[in-house]
Amino acid sequence: MAAFNLGKFIKYLILIVLAIIFLMPIYVIIVTSLKPLDEVSLAQMWALPTSIDFSSYAEAFTNLAPNFMNSIYLVVPATLLSALLGAMNGYVLSKWKFKGADILFTFILFGMFIPYQSILIPLIQFLRTIDLYNTIPGLVLVHVVYGLPITTLMFRNFYANIPDTMIEAAKIDGANFLGIFRHIIIPLSITGFVVVAIWQFTNIWNEFLFAVTITTNDNQPIMVALQNLSGSQIVEWNVQMAGALMAALPTLLVYIFLGKYFVRGLLAGSVKG
């Protein structure tokens, strides 16, 4: 009995120590962001602020607010459009399989693994030609297109759990392709839409490579602005930490309140169904 308890104690000890280490960056972000600049020294990094000072948030806000809004304008339409297209594709590829559908799906899926560097040069040339370079709509287009593989995969896996007999029954009742989609599939896909939307929201919000190469200055999403903040001459760590928290907040809130769906997305995106 004593040995059993010791084992349990050690398990807890390991978990607690690791949990503290995992949370340290958050502690440092919050503590540093609440300090005035003269208290932000290398030696006092771990110390609590002597008085709470929100001036770094004010400065981070003035610097980042326009880019924060850019990210909102980017993320909302891109998430909705890619989820809708993914639902359509997933429906066809799971419930209306034709000869070669699985091979086609694999070819679509490949697009989610490629390093985006390998399409970046033509992509920028193309966006310049159609006048969408350095615009938020341009970025929306990019995220919708390169989001197709993952959203298709997630919905295809999701729809695989809807029994084919339901579709067959509806067909015999005279429902057609679109009717089945609207009246049977969509009402059953609410969870699917939540999972996919959360996944796309998080990924597009956090994305950097497209954002930094396709947009400049005023049109840049938040992550690029955050990165630029650290590139400035004097690194004001308190402002930077406040900025980091501001940039991370939307996805953190989604994780805190809808974490269950976030994890489902994470698993759905990696395990083939």
Add this chain to the structure above:
Amino acid sequence: MAENIQTKHKKRFTKDQWTAVAFLIPSIILILVFVYGFIGWTGYVSLSNWNTLVPDFSFAGLKNYIYLFNDFRFQADLRNTLFFTILFIGLVIVMGMGLAILIDQKLKGESIFRNIFLFPMALSFIVTGVVWQWLLNPSTGFNQFLSVFGIEPKWYTDTNILAGFEWGSIEFGLPVAIIAVVIAAVWQMTGFSLAMYLAGLRGIPDELREAARMDGASEFQVYRKVVLPMLLPITMSVVIIMAHISLKIFDLIYAMTGSGANFVTDVPGVYMFETTFRGNYYANGAAIAIIMLLLVAVFIVPYLWNSRKGDN
């Protein structure tokens, strides 16, 4: 009558089938152009002389590739990528599996622990990079605790190459600075493998473990002989997903360390970005991109091929 329904059903099926394909066509065209077409175009650029601001599509053969493989920076990139990938995947698997097994022991507060280890997954690599740059700053951060024990690692500013020997134009060995980047990346991605392994553990029926215990297996043997083999497919998936993330990594390193002195933390993703968009060496950048794509394809193509077969 039965036959009648059958034929009627079949007829409508074909018509609906066409509608289904029609709905798929826009996506197929987009993928064909934006993925396959653009890859082809990048391949074409990589064989051209376009290394100035003005496009020049004259044929250069393999010139850009030969240049890269003789280039000090690119050789360093390949070395760094190799060591980053090995350390990163190894640690993510060990940490993820270890934590999953601990959390799966029906301890109190299991969901709190799970949430703590998973939350970095919701963050951007940029945020991670900015924060860890501050945490692993050699004169502050963790070193303030470590210096008590007389250890003061130089983290990402260390230019040493462990067990190095001359190879090509670089010193081949483990660049110490890359360890700092690995720590940040592992902090961010452990949650992924943890979630995968937890799902896997939940899928193993308790009876199997019980049976092994009844046969007199120790707790350690139960894990080694029963649980680990059953987690093998998950380990495969984690390796492949982590490998492709690691091979195309860009934002974390760009935000945290940049190329580093002597390119000790440089990777192909950063080189491609800087040479193409800061230096206008488009053909060189395209060649780097194609090499990155080929490296990723080595892992991804067999994986996709297998999962497609598993589908049927």
